[in-house]
Amino acid sequence: MTLAPLPDSGRNDSPRWRTYLHAYRHVIAPLRHNGWTTDLDITDDDAFIRCDLGTGTELIITSTPELPANPQVVAGWSVMRQPRGSRTHYTCIYDSTPGGAHADNEADLLPLFEHIDALDVPKPGHRLTTSAAYTSPTGAHHLLAADSETPAMAVSRFYAWSKRLTGDEGYRGLWERPETDGYPMAVFERLGHVTTVRVTRSSD
Incomplete structure (x- = not known):
């Protein structure tokens, strides 16, 4: 597993x-799984995500005009x-803020990472x-699997699917694998229906 460490910026105990790290882990974790060092810059006046692409350039990810403490209100x-x-x-x-070029996507996670994924920068070789x-409560099974893709796309898809289950389909989270224990995995339940969402290496 390739997971870039969090930099010791002196703010980690704040x-x-x-x-903010927990609130925006659905954005930060995919970037780190691409091997990119990612941090949060937070001041009294601003809050944004900074991601080092390893090419002498970096990404600044924010909202309007900054990341709010509550990610549910990101426009x-x-x-x-x-x-x-x-x-x-x-x-x-990429700009999906109101009035931006991609405003129709609003705060959807997958279009955001599709644009990041299209950048011509080094990415991990594995998929x-x-x-x-x-x-179901009767024991019936159904499996939905996405295509093989870059780590950042796969991990962002994990968070997008998880959000859809809890936000749109009424599931509740039962368990989630700790970040340092392996690729993302979580279990959800609704009226006896159990769904397990996970990320695995494409060769597994």
Whole structure:
């Protein structure tokens, strides 16, 4: 498993930093699974995600105008690519905030990562697959599996599918694998129906 470590920025013990880390793990974890060092920059006036692409450039991911403490109210994503440490020379690669070029996507996670995935930057050589296994109270089974894709796309799909289960289909989370124990996996339940969403290497 390729999971870039969190940088020791001196803020890691800050309660606010840790709150944001948990709130935005659905954005941060996919980037880290691509091997990209990712951090949160939080000040009294601003909050955004900074991702080092390993090419002398970085991504700045924010919202309107900053990341709110509650990710449920994010109206859309703004992604800029810039030389590391510079906020004066940048290229906007994605903007789903109100009025942006991709505003129809709003805060959907998969379109955001499809644009990031299209960047011509180094990515891990291995591929991952996201799957969802459904089991009914009678024991009937159904398996849904996505195509083999880059780690960032697969992990973002894991979070998107998990959100759909709890947000749209009325499931509740029963268990989730700790991040350091392997690729993402979680179990959900609704009225006796159990769904397991997981990410595995495509060769497994």
